[in-house]
Amino acid sequence: MTVFLIRRLMQAVVVLFVMSLIVFIGVYAIGNPIDILISPEADQIERERAIEALGLHLPMWEQYLVFLQRAVTGDLGRSFAFSTPALELIVERMPATLELAIAAMGISILVGIPLGMWAGFRPESLAGRAIMAGSILGFSLPTFWVGLMLIMVFAVHLGWLPSTGRGETVEFLGLQVSIFTLDGWSHLLLPAFNLALFKMALVIRLTRAGMRENLLMDYVKFARAKGLSTGRVIFVHVMKNIMIPVVTILGLELGSVIAFAVVTETIFAWPGMGKLIIDSINQLDRPVIVAYLLITVSMFIIINLVVDILYSVLDPRVRLKEMKS
Amino acid sequence: MTVTTPDRIEPAAPAAEPAVVSPLRRFWIEFRENKVAVAGLAGCILIVTLAILAPLISPQDPYDLMQLDIMDGRLEPGAQGMAGQTYWLGTDDQGRDMLSGILYGIRISLAVGVASGVLAMMLGASMGLLAAYFGGRVDTLIMRIVDLQLSFPAILLALIMVAVLGQGIDKIIIALVAVQWAYYARTIRGTALVERRKEYIEAARCLALGDARVVFRHLLPNCLPPLIVVGTVQVAHAIALEATLSFLGIGLPITEPSLGLLIANGFEYMLSGKYWISFFPGLALLLTIVSINLVGDQLRDVLNPRLRK
């Protein structure tokens, strides 16, 4: 287990390093932020002073070394646009994105698993077919368009829910969260549902496939032959078998939900990291772009690692193999 | 298209006649079994036709400013313009006919999607074939990259690429190719590994044919079916991804108004209830993606040898 952990951690460091190089070169090689950040009327001296302040006069490799050196100490540079540390900017907005992502994940699980189980339990029924058709639609609908439609229906036409912003937040464990206020919830519901839709379709498909596959297994028939109730067979025997792959895949998908939050945040003006990155790309705010990408990639690597460990805890068969090796 | 009711062949029918059917015909017979997929195919054909014929059938050239009348701005669907013409799907803020805008938009979206799909397929297929044919270090290296890349969501990779490359139609295509090639590579490597062990490849190698010839003339054609399936699905993905990027304002430039840009354009008017500027391009996008996905799903079933009776 330790060997496995160490190997995975080393892999992670290598990936991060490569990423930082690619991102840095790519991002710093294009455009000229000076043109954007300094007013065209500025004279030569002002320009030079700005270039110096931003460290843009150094050769590329030197800029990278400085960047790397600072990155290790948690200093990812200062945003050109905000003049605050890039890392701080992102960390500031991270709770909003995480809250949105987790709420979306929660919705997709809470809605997707029961629907998927029903569709797998009664695949030929009208409800079963309808659920499957819905999941195909969920896969095909572009997230941003669904977001627009949600706004159109629930915010504009029905006027039930607000369409933008995060609403009232409360401090919890030092973070600003909105799930403890009614207003926060009303703001969270639409974007979270929007972000959840795609994953929900995935959960439905996974659960349904798992359900159908497991229902044919001998252990189900044996459990029924023991005289267990249908409820116990489904919710204990089958569910435990289905949950292992579903949890694994969902865990891996958490990272992609965070990445896709970019779209939802833009539509619902949700003040998270995703909206920040889009603005930064448009403004060529390099330090923020680099910091965002590095942080997201790190989050990815951590999530994958945690899921791997979780998987081995969940499945007794894997656990045993790990112990033996 | 002949409209015949497909005779249900009973599974238990004794001694079925081994009818002589060309592979293409047989493919079609199996394909049309699923009515929804046929509808999807019809949708695809319709969309491609519309895209090709857009300049001929559009009521106006939406990007010829001379033809636009700013007084016709933001008209509702079905409204009459100043010049007496009817805007069936309404107009946008500049008085542009939405129907024409959508037809041109489909053209651009489809072109970007198909171009990136074809390029990604070429790159991915070459990489996958290389990995499968040479094995060993080459295989390990390529597949490592593929695995690594596939562990990141497409949107994140696209963001990285856009951040690195900047905007522009060529750059978006490059970004889409970079995002997608790995899917093709993995698919074709899997199939090619199976094919490689078959006798005809051994035979070709025994004849001392060049590696390139064996790979491209012998191996590749036999790996095509799964490649076609992945290709269909990936083109749909590419169109959706391009639309998303364009919607976010980091995709195509405004000089290339794809469906995503049209939708983004109407976003601000949506809150004031002028739904049509965003709604109809979105519907066109949805129709395109769903049609392609339906065809892809059925292709998967028909071309999958394991499901063959």
Next chain:
Amino acid sequence: MTAANGAPTLVVDGLQTHFHTRAGLLKAVDGVSFTVEKGRILGLVGESGSGKSVTGFSIIGLVDPPGRVVGGRILFNGEDLAQASESRLRDLRGNRIAMIFQDPMMTLNPVLRIDTQMVEALQAHQKMDRATALARARDALGQVGIPSPDERLKSYPHQFSGGMRQRVAIAIALLNRPDVIIADEPTTALDVTIQAQILFEAQKLCREVGTALIWITHDLSVVAGLADEICVMYAGKVVEQGAVDRVLDHPLHPYTRGLIGSVPSRNRRGQPLTQIPGMAPSPLALPAGCSFRPRCPRADEGCKVPPPMAELAPGRYARCIHPHLEEAAAA
């Protein structure tokens, strides 16, 4: 010994289980009758597809759609299970009637511990606290010869060998001390040595506890050493029935004879194995009359009428109009 036990535990009478498939009506079980008494073992023999497993599932009411019991009676201690409600059947399942399956690798849930799987079987049928249930489970494991049952209770199925898993499955079947156990080819997937052990244990338990046992198998040698009575099934029907020794020594039905002839035996060393010509018919397209007719060396025009089940010798039943009576008489 048999007669003294009185009323039979299970009477199956004219059982019909049909599958309504898209390809047509499949009569998997078509008029099967037999009786099992307390402490006795019935061997249900046939090729795959003969309907023997479906018969077993019909008894405990676990025939999956599109299959359905459409006719006949299943009298368990006098109660007709063919008419019983699902909840009544659930009360009986695993409680009074237990079942053991073919593949021990598949029957235990891979992600639940053995104790969970045993305790739930007890708690499904009686109010029992966990400690008592665990004690019962431990006893049952000991009964089927699993060493250090306390430790084993905490294990997962994959930590057991195939033979051990089948013992666990048998222990689960025994937990509620059922009146009838239906064993569906439980030793087919196991090594021969383990098979012998399990057969021995099964027989012993049956005699000791007085459980009636239906042993479904395609393996005549298993039945020979284990069962008291035998039912030979072909194409959904019982074709021959009787005391196991007499049926195996002097089969009346040409099919039984063919089946025995195709098993290698020490007594007939050096002689060529006979085999039954042709293949088992598709259950969707059974020949009219006797189903075995196309493969039978004795078939004639008379066989085009379905033959009745008849008592051809005392305690010997067969569904054939040209039985091998001469040998039975000679014995």
